[in-house]
Amino acid sequence: MFRQAAARLVSRSTKARPFSTDLPAAPSGDAASFIEGWKKVIPNIEPPKTPSAFMKPRPATPATVPSKLTVNFVLPYASELSGKEVDMVMVPSTTGIFGVLPGHVPTIAELKPGLLSVHEGNDVKKYFVSSGFVFVHANSIADIIAVEAVPVEQIDPNLVQKGLAEFTQKVSSASTDLEKAEAQIGLEMHTAMSNVLAG
Numbered sequence: 001m002f003r004q005a006a007a008r009l010v011s012r013s014t015k016a017r018p019f020s021t022d023l024p025a026a027p028s029g030d031a032a033s034f035i036e037g038w039k040k041v042i043p044n045i046e047p048p049k050t051p052s053a054f055m056k057p058r059p060a061t062p063a064t065v066p067s068k069l070t071v072n073f074v075l076p077y078a079s080e081l082s083g084k085e086v087d088m089v090m091v092p093s094t095t096g097i098f099g100v101l102p103g104h105v106p107t108i109a110e111l112k113p114g115l116l117s118v119h120e121g122n123d124v125k126k127y128f129v130s131s132g133f134v135f136v137h138a139n140s141i142a143d144i145i146a147v148e149a150v151p152v153e154q155i156d157p158n159l160v161q162k163g164l165a166e167f168t169q170k171v172s173s174a175s176t177d178l179e180k181a182e183a184q185i186g187l188e189m190h191t192a193m194s195n196v197l198a199g
Contacts, residue, residue, distance in 0.1 A: 065103035
């Protein structure tokens with residue numbers, strides 16, 4: 001009995017699974033049957049689209065390491081970089097700061113408040129990011145999704161110091177758990193901004 005179960009598991013696990021780099025160009029499988037069923041029931045209305053319908057298929061993983069890294073850097077309300085070819089990106093993650101070069105291994109990392117820098121030759125564009133995620137794909141494409149980001153040159157050091165003092169005072173005077181949590185988040189964010197400006 002156990003051998004049969006193990007054989008079934010092994011036969012299932014050897015089946016090829018699609019990767020994010022191999023997005024289908026047309027709906028297949030469940031999506032195709034859903035669309036077919038939709039058109040039978042509601043022929044006059046286009047079926048709803050899924051997130052994959054809005055995504056362009058990723059290029060295949062190249063045989064050789066490309067000379068540039070393609071970066072997509074988006075916020076909930078704007079796109080900072082779209083398909084920009086750069087030399088390197090330095091990312092502040094919860095596990096530490098790391099650099100992404102062309103040919104980087106596929107990685108998913110959570111962003112922490114800190115400095116994100118985009119290097120293109122001698123030009124370096126610096127952003128302060130609050131949080132989010134970075135997805136590094138095998139085909140030398142990096143998708144950076146941040147909750148908030150601002151170019152470092154737009155940060156006012158006086159306002160950062162004022163906020164740092166304000167949230168330090170709020171941490172010590174907070175009476176409820178909610179007030180303490182909000183004050184701690186504000187203190188951590190302003191401390192990270194202060195560190196970015198200092199360094």
